[in-house]
Amino acid sequence: MLLTTEDVKKIAYLARLGIEDHDFDSYTKDLSGMLELMTSMNGLDTENVAAMAHPLDQVQRLRDDAVTETDQRGHFQAIAPQIEDGLYLVPKVIE
Amino acid sequence: MSANQWEAVIGLEIHTQLATKSKIFSGAPTAYGAAPNTQACAVDLGLPGVLPVLNKDTVYKAVMFGMAIEAEIAPYSVFARKNYFYPDLPKGYQISQMDLPIVGVGHLDIDVDGDTKRIHITRAHLEEDAGKSLHENFHGLSGIDLNRAGTPLLEIVSEPDMRSAKEAVAYMRKLHELVRYLGICDGNMQEGSFRCDANVSVRPKGQQAFGTRAEIKNINSFKFVEKAINHEIERQIELIEGGGKVIQETRLYDSVKDETRSMRSKEEANDYRYFPDPDLLPVAIDDAFKAQVKAALPELPDAKKLRFKTQYQLDNENAAILTSFRAMADYFEAVVQISGCDAKLCANWITGDLSAALNKADLDIGASPVNTRQLAGLLARISDGTISGKIAKQVFEELWLHPDANADQIIDAKGLKQITDTGAIEAIIDKIIADNPGQVEQYRSGKDKVFGFFVGQVMKEMQGKANPAEVNKMLVAKLKA
Amino acid sequence: MHTKTIKELAQGLRSREFSSVELTRHFLARTEQHKDLNAFVTVTEDLALQAAEAADVRIANGDTALLAGIPIAQKDIFCTLGVKTSCGSKMLDNFIAPYNATVVEKLNEAGAVMLGKLNMDEFAMGSSNENSYYGVVKNPWDKSAVSGGSSGGSAVAVAAKLAVCVTGTDTGGSIRQPAAFCGITGLKPTYGRVSRYGMVAYASSLDQGGPMARSAEDAAILLQAMAGFDEKDSTSVDHPVPDYTASLNQPLAGLKIGLPAEFFGTGLSHNIATDLANAINEYRRLGAEIIDLSMPTLKLAIPVYYVIASAECSSNLSRFDGVRYGYRCENPVDLTDLYTRSRGEGFGKEVKRRILMGTYALSAGYYDAYYLKAQKIRRLISDDFKNALAQVDVIMSPVTPTNAFGIGEKTTDPIQMYLEDLYTIAINLAGLPAISIPAGLSAAKEGGIAMPVGLQIIGNYFTETKLLNIAHQYQQVTDWHQRMPYGFE
Numbered sequence A: 001m002l003l004t005t006e007d008v009k010k011i012a013y014l015a016r017l018g019i020e021d022h023d024f025d026s027y028t029k030d031l032s033g034m035l036e037l038m039t040s041m042n043g044l045d046t047e048n049v050a051a052m053a054h055p056l057d058q059v060q061r062l063r064d065d066a067v068t069e070t071d072q073r074g075h076f077q078a079i080a081p082q083i084e085d086g087l088y089l090v091p092k093v094i095e
Numbered sequence B: 001m002s003a004n005q006w007e008a009v010i011g012l013e014i015h016t017q018l019a020t021k022s023k024i025f026s027g028a029p030t031a032y033g034a035a036p037n038t039q040a041c042a043v044d045l046g047l048p049g050v051l052p053v054l055n056k057d058t059v060y061k062a063v064m065f066g067m068a069i070e071a072e073i074a075p076y077s078v079f080a081r082k083n084y085f086y087p088d089l090p091k092g093y094q095i096s097q098m099d100l101p102i103v104g105v106g107h108l109d110i111d112v113d114g115d116t117k118r119i120h121i122t123r124a125h126l127e128e129d130a131g132k133s134l135h136e137n138f139h140g141l142s143g144i145d146l147n148r149a150g151t152p153l154l155e156i157v158s159e160p161d162m163r164s165a166k167e168a169v170a171y172m173r174k175l176h177e178l179v180r181y182l183g184i185c186d187g188n189m190q191e192g193s194f195r196c197d198a199n200v201s202v203r204p205k206g207q208q209a210f211g212t213r214a215e216i217k218n219i220n221s222f223k224f225v226e227k228a229i230n231h232e233i234e235r236q237i238e239l240i241e242g243g244g245k246v247i248q249e250t251r252l253y254d255s256v257k258d259e260t261r262s263m264r265s266k267e268e269a270n271d272y273r274y275f276p277d278p279d280l281l282p283v284a285i286d287d288a289f290k291a292q293v294k295a296a297l298p299e300l301p302d303a304k305k306l307r308f309k310t311q312y313q314l315d316n317e318n319a320a321i322l323t324s325f326r327a328m329a330d331y332f333e334a335v336v337q338i339s340g341c342d343a344k345l346c347a348n349w350i351t352g353d354l355s356a357a358l359n360k361a362d363l364d365i366g367a368s369p370v371n372t373r374q375l376a377g378l379l380a381r382i383s384d385g386t387i388s389g390k391i392a393k394q395v396f397e398e399l400w401l402h403p404d405a406n407a408d409q410i411i412d413a414k415g416l417k418q419i420t421d422t423g424a425i426e427a428i429i430d431k432i433i434a435d436n437p438g439q440v441e442q443y444r445s446g447k448d449k450v451f452g453f454f455v456g457q458v459m460k461e462m463q464g465k466a467n468p469a470e471v472n473k474m475l476v477a478k479l480k481a
Numbered sequence C: 001m002h003t004k005t006i007k008e009l010a011q012g013l014r015s016r017e018f019s020s021v022e023l024t025r026h027f028l029a030r031t032e033q034h035k036d037l038n039a040f041v042t043v044t045e046d047l048a049l050q051a052a053e054a055a056d057v058r059i060a061n062g063d064t065a066l067l068a069g070i071p072i073a074q075k076d077i078f079c080t081l082g083v084k085t086s087c088g089s090k091m092l093d094n095f096i097a098p099y100n101a102t103v104v105e106k107l108n109e110a111g112a113v114m115l116g117k118l119n120m121d122e123f124a125m126g127s128s129n130e131n132s133y134y135g136v137v138k139n140p141w142d143k144s145a146v147s148g149g150s151s152g153g154s155a156v157a158v159a160a161k162l163a164v165c166v167t168g169t170d171t172g173g174s175i176r177q178p179a180a181f182c183g184i185t186g187l188k189p190t191y192g193r194v195s196r197y198g199m200v201a202y203a204s205s206l207d208q209g210g211p212m213a214r215s216a217e218d219a220a221i222l223l224q225a226m227a228g229f230d231e232k233d234s235t236s237v238d239h240p241v242p243d244y245t246a247s248l249n250q251p252l253a254g255l256k257i258g259l260p261a262e263f264f265g266t267g268l269s270h271n272i273a274t275d276l277a278n279a280i281n282e283y284r285r286l287g288a289e290i291i292d293l294s295m296p297t298l299k300l301a302i303p304v305y306y307v308i309a310s311a312e313c314s315s316n317l318s319r320f321d322g323v324r325y326g327y328r329c330e331n332p333v334d335l336t337d338l339y340t341r342s343r344g345e346g347f348g349k350e351v352k353r354r355i356l357m358g359t360y361a362l363s364a365g366y367y368d369a370y371y372l373k374a375q376k377i378r379r380l381i382s383d384d385f386k387n388a389l390a391q392v393d394v395i396m397s398p399v400t401p402t403n404a405f406g407i408g409e410k411t412t413d414p415i416q417m418y419l420e421d422l423y424t425i426a427i428n429l430a431g432l433p434a435i436s437i438p439a440g441l442s443a444a445k446e447g448g449i450a451m452p453v454g455l456q457i458i459g460n461y462f463t464e465t466k467l468l469n470i471a472h473q474y475q476q477v478t479d480w481h482q483r484m485p486y487g488f489e
Helices: A005-014 A021-043 A073-077 B056-068 B165-182 B222-241 B287-296 B301-311 B316-322 B326-339 B343-361 B372-383 B389-401 B407-414 B422-435 B437-444 B450-461 B468-480 C006-014 C020-033 C045-060 C102-109 C152-159 C176-182 C216-226 C270-285 C296-319 C335-346 C349-362 C368-391 C414-421 C425-430 C464-477
Strands: A087-091 B006-017 B079-083 B093-097 B106-112 B115-128 B132-134 B141-145 B152-158 B194-204 B214-219 B249-254 B259-262 C040-043 C071-075 C113-118 C142-146 C165-170 C185-188 C208-213 C256-260 C289-293 C394-398 C434-442 C451-459
Touching: A005 A021, A005 C349, A021 C296, A021 C349, A021 C368, A021 C414, A087 C335, B006 B165, B006 B222, B056 B115, B056 B152, B056 B165, B056 B287, B079 C296, B093 B115, B106 B165, B115 B165, B165 B194, B165 B222, B165 B301, B194 B222, B214 B222, B222 B249, B222 B259, B301 B316, B301 B326, B316 B326, B316 B343, B326 B343, B326 B372, B343 B372, B343 B389, B372 B389, B372 B407, B389 B407, B422 B437, B422 B450, B422 B468, B437 B450, B437 B468, B450 B468, C006 C020, C006 C045, C006 C216, C020 C040, C020 C045, C020 C071, C020 C113, C040 C152, C045 C113, C071 C102, C071 C152, C102 C113, C102 C216, C113 C152, C152 C165, C152 C176, C152 C208, C165 C176, C165 C185, C165 C216, C176 C185, C176 C434, C176 C451, C185 C216, C185 C464, C208 C216, C216 C434, C216 C464, C256 C270, C256 C368, C270 C289, C270 C394, C270 C434, C270 C451, C270 C464, C289 C368, C296 C349, C296 C368, C296 C414, C296 C425, C349 C368, C368 C394, C368 C425, C394 C464, C434 C464, C451 C464
Parallel strands: B214 B249, C071 C113, C071 C165, C256 C289, C256 C394
Antiparallel strands: A087 B141, B006 B152, B006 B194, B079 B093, B106 B115, B115 B152, B132 B141, B194 B214, B249 B259, C040 C113, C165 C208, C185 C208, C185 C434, C394 C451, C434 C451
């Protein structure tokens, strides 16, 4: 397999994805399979090919600097898990 | 090795908040100090499905900066996502620029101890700011305010060209002056509009290779930059001399304890996974756009300083002070123009009495109670001999208190007009010579210093209103007679 | 009423044969009746009836908008103000969208009546609609078969006539593949033609919303209302929207159709190959010229797609962190716990697989080998299409290698599932428009249930009008699009 369970644990932490211990083996197997599929890309020479990030060859449109949004805090915070005094609450942030 | 056998190597990353009305990717306002989360719109909150659209003014201001440091402006620049999880980062990534920043290599010249040194700027790129975490009073939880999320920043990265904290501060000040000159940043350091991270390393003098650097985060005043860097240099030297090794890490400056401490917890396993943001297209800057910015580019501090020295015959110090703020330079040129007076007289007054009064009142020149017209009126009266420089100080104080008055009104009302009537001056001189035979004797026996005594007595007698040149002339004539 | 075309319904509404309220009630009743298909996540009955009343007033006042009063439904990936927008995920099961997607806004303005929100694979990741938090969607042609995905609820709602037409989104085939499995017409427009604002992002450089309907003509009418420049979407194209129905009736004489060898090779079911051969013969009869092509890079489309889509999704889905909206785990002990458990519990397995894959592909030391490499090959694939479309007007191909497979048949092997997307994903990589139309009903095995077969027509950028014309002409001489699954007539 192209990946170890340890590799997958590291990736899962980077992605902040909680995975049950007993599921790591199957993720390791599936991800290894996906990587296997991707090794077929190596056969193609792409030395002088420009990377393509967008399907259309266009450039960024620029917006005029104008305030168009009004305060909707109450509306947006109606769906928030935990708020107080207009702030979103989370477990203590340690700097 | 003793401390002076070491050399510090310093590079700065400065985040300047661009002075725009709306955010870099949304139409929410950027005003400082609003109630929490009232300036965070759907885009700033990273709601599912929202998309960024780039604010033209941020591009304009970045290009303006690039031109001011004679940098290459990228014809195509690309926004990338910097991925990491933090509660003040709503999308789980910051939109920034990585491989293709908008501003390329440029430079800024600084003056340190009378020498000019060129500091190279590696790049400047556009990015969005994050929100803020507040730690007090939430039953052990932190509160998140996303008002600042999406505020436009221009991150200016220097080469490691500085060799002392002093140079670093000079560079930072110069940059601070420049961004305000350009009007792209309000420079307010208390509000976080101009923030500095410093990369510091040390190496034995003469060594080419750089030492391992530490990054000091978020130093938000000129004073602290100097202290934090000096502290870090000392820490590294002590560490190495004690047989230790500097490790590459991020450190936080604590201004209360005056020390830096490791923030390794934040660095832990960081892998930002930069990749081009698929929601944004390459930013193209064509010649027309550049021409438009160039036409609007103000005269820059260095050029203005040079011009002030040649056009107005000012010395280096006055030229430097007058050009340190655009508003002050403009004030100076207006006073010269309106008064028609000698530029040096104008310069001395502005850098002297006016600046002192402004400092005392903690005011910017833009908010000066004495406007250019009033000061010009005052200086014109000095030039034409109506009042002496000393009396002018009195008039100035009155002008400061009465913003609607002009110098002539004050001179008239207070009877401050200088006496040029030679008959009146002559009578007083005669009286003083008669009253002080001892001093006259001294003067005549060659003690020239006594001359000042006579001038003082005459001026005192005439309440300062005599024309000093006239007094001098007549005194010499009478004493030598 | 449910078998009529949009034009017939618009006519009926104006001749007062029925009102929009009656029409809406009729479809709501069908939705209720066929609940077992699991096509809807949310039925918005009250809102629908209100919208229908408003539409009746508009029509009475002489409004001529074709979609006014027509019952439609939205894929649950489009944000709908005040209505749950789940994206098929537990993560958003409690998410009442605080704003409307541009597409929703446009369809509301057109007077369309939204019946509800349609089931889908979680965050649009899947080819069978088996990855939905709300359960699998059943294929009305065979309830033991999958609907396809990710717009499975959308395809089934049209095929079972629970809505007149619906929206879908397509990142790697998510409109075309379920359209093919369910025997309907689905169009993935050119990237940038339909606004992505308010459409929950899976892979931003590939995602595109589009219409799913019973015929090319209905699809054209729906696309007309969906398409257009949106200043809120930087990737939206400021290009005038043509009249998509204007040239539906143009004859096809002289049309050059390219058939890439790579799309008709091994892996394609015999029954599908046969049905497509017949369809292509039909086009020959309509005056088209058939040209054989070769597009050698197509075989790499699957790995390239899964690198790019995973990478983009790993970043796009970072915003689901339990802080501002959506699922939050119970009693997080610290920040890391809040993130890992909210995300671990809120996302399903396929979503997690792709986030992990994408995180890996972008991580230090692997970026060049995976992400950058994939982007370079993406360019080569796109160039292959450019070259091909310089020689022909359109390219035709299968949509799927097989008929709709059985529920549960491929869930154990995700890689096997990815191979399903072989014929559709290259089009998203290039950003081209493509339409899937019904072109047969056949069983893979002797004696099996005859299932719909789709034909894919791929065009050059912004040639949706042409694709709809080509599809419509075929639908004038065949009746595959009018066939109905048993029990849903």
